[in-house]
Amino acid sequence: xxxxxxxxxxxxxxxxxxxxxxxxxxxxxxxxxxxxxxxxxxxxxxxxxxxxxxxxxxxxxxxxxxxxxxxxxxxxxxxxxxxxxxxxxxxxxxxxxxxxxxxxxxxxxxxxxxxxxxxxxxxxxxxxxxxxxxxxxxxxxxxxxxxxxxxxxxxxxxxxxxxxxxxxxxxxxxxxxxxxxxxxxxxxxxxxxxxxxxxxxxxxxxxxxxxxxxxxxxxxxxxxxxxxxxxxxxxxxxxxxxxxxxxxxxxxxxxxxxxxxxxxxxxxxxxxxxxxxxxxxxxxxxxxxxxxxxxxxxxxxxxxxxx
Numbered sequence: 001x002x003x004x005x006x007x008x009x010x011x012x013x014x015x016x017x018x019x020x021x022x023x024x025x026x027x028x029x030x031x032x033x034x035x036x037x038x039x040x041x042x043x044x045x046x047x048x049x050x051x052x053x054x055x056x057x058x059x060x061x062x063x064x065x066x067x068x069x070x071x072x073x074x075x076x077x078x079x080x081x082x083x084x085x086x087x088x089x090x091x092x093x094x095x096x097x098x099x100x101x102x103x104x105x106x107x108x109x110x111x112x113x114x115x116x117x118x119x120x121x122x123x124x125x126x127x128x129x130x131x132x133x134x135x136x137x138x139x140x141x142x143x144x145x146x147x148x149x150x151x152x153x154x155x156x157x158x159x160x161x162x163x164x165x166x167x168x169x170x171x172x173x174x175x176x177x178x179x180x181x182x183x184x185x186x187x188x189x190x191x192x193x194x195x196x197x198x199x200x201x202x203x204x205x206x207x208x209x210x211x212x213x214x215x216x217x218x219x220x221x222x223x224x225x226x227x228x229x230x231x232x233x234x235x236x237x238x239x240x241x242x243x244x245x246x247x248x249x250x251x252x253x254x255x256x257x258x259x260x261x262x263x264x265x266x267x268x269x270x271x272x273x274x275x276x277x278x279x280x281x282x283x284x285x286x287x288x289x290x291x292x293x294x295x296x297x298x299x300x301x302x303x304x305x306x307x
Contacts, residue, residue: 071141078134085127092120111180118176125169132161148222148239149232160222167215174208181205196264199257206253210246217242241303248296255293258286 099116102108133144139154150159181201187193221238224230230238262282268274 068141071137074137074141074143075134078130078137082127082130082134085123085130089120089123089127092116092123096120110183114176114179118172121172122169125165125172129162129165132158132165148218148225148235152226157222157226160219163215163219163222167212167219170208170212170215174205174212177201177205177208196261199260203253203257207250210250210253214243214246217246237303237306241300244296244299244303248293248300251289251293251296254289255286258282258289262286 096116096119099108099113103110103113136144136153136156136158139156144158144162146159146162148159152158181198181204184193184198184201188195188198218239221230221235221242225232225235262279265274265279265282269276269279
């Protein structure tokens with residue numbers, strides 16, 4: 001190697017001094033142990049976000065203060081409803097006990113006794129539902145919501161709980177209708193009631209069973225929505241479709257009964273046992289129920305196309 005590429009001692013000394021100085025300067029600028037160096041832009045954004053969050057929190061607090069009177073009114077309303085329903089429950093239970101005593105003495109028929117019991121049972125469920133509404137209002141600060149797409153409140157699904165109570169109440173109604181049909185069937189076999197009366201009880205039972213089926217379907221749809229199986233739009237379509245199908249079955253049962261009733265009345269009119277006015281009213285009932293059936297079928301057709 002040529003001598004002109006060999007560094008002289010003065011250059012080497014100066015280079016060592018510069019390297020040592022740079023090392024000391026770099027050590028002073030290093031972050032303290034255990035801390036993470038954060039870019040200045042990130043710090044700025046964090047501060048800005050903090051300010052915004054404080055602003056949002058302040059706004060929410062102001063809204064709560066502003067709307068606290070609404071919450072107080074809603075809670076007071078529901079507390080009053082609970083008190084009234086509890087008082088009515090005591091009355092219906094007393095009436096049911098008296099009806100049972102009178103039935104045992106033969107002073108009232110079985111239908112009246114069962115109806116009194118059913119009224120007491122349903123009122124008991126209404127008291128429990130009012131209590132649920134009150135609890136939800138206290139947690140949410142708003143009126144209770146019953147839409148299937150309503151959010152869970154405080155980790156609790158009040159919508160499903162109310163549907164469960166409604167299912168229980170409808171179960172009482174269905175059992176009452178079933179008991180009445182069974183009794184009328186026995187009387188019909190003995191020739192003590194007409195086929196028309198028996199048909200009416202069967203229609204009532206079919207209506208109660210349809211109502212129960214709708215609640216079951218709504219519970220299933222609610223569960224599917226909460227688990228992510230249905231979007232809000234899909235939920236609405238499915239709920240409407242289920243309701244239309246159940247309404248269609250209910251209307252079909254009514255049409256079948258009313259058609260048979262109309263034919264019976266026409267025969268009795270010809271024999272002079274009923275008036276033409278009775279026949280006309282029966283025809284109007286049939287036409288109205290048929291219109292309900294047609295509407296349900298149209299709705300089913302529309303909803304199935306967009307499902």
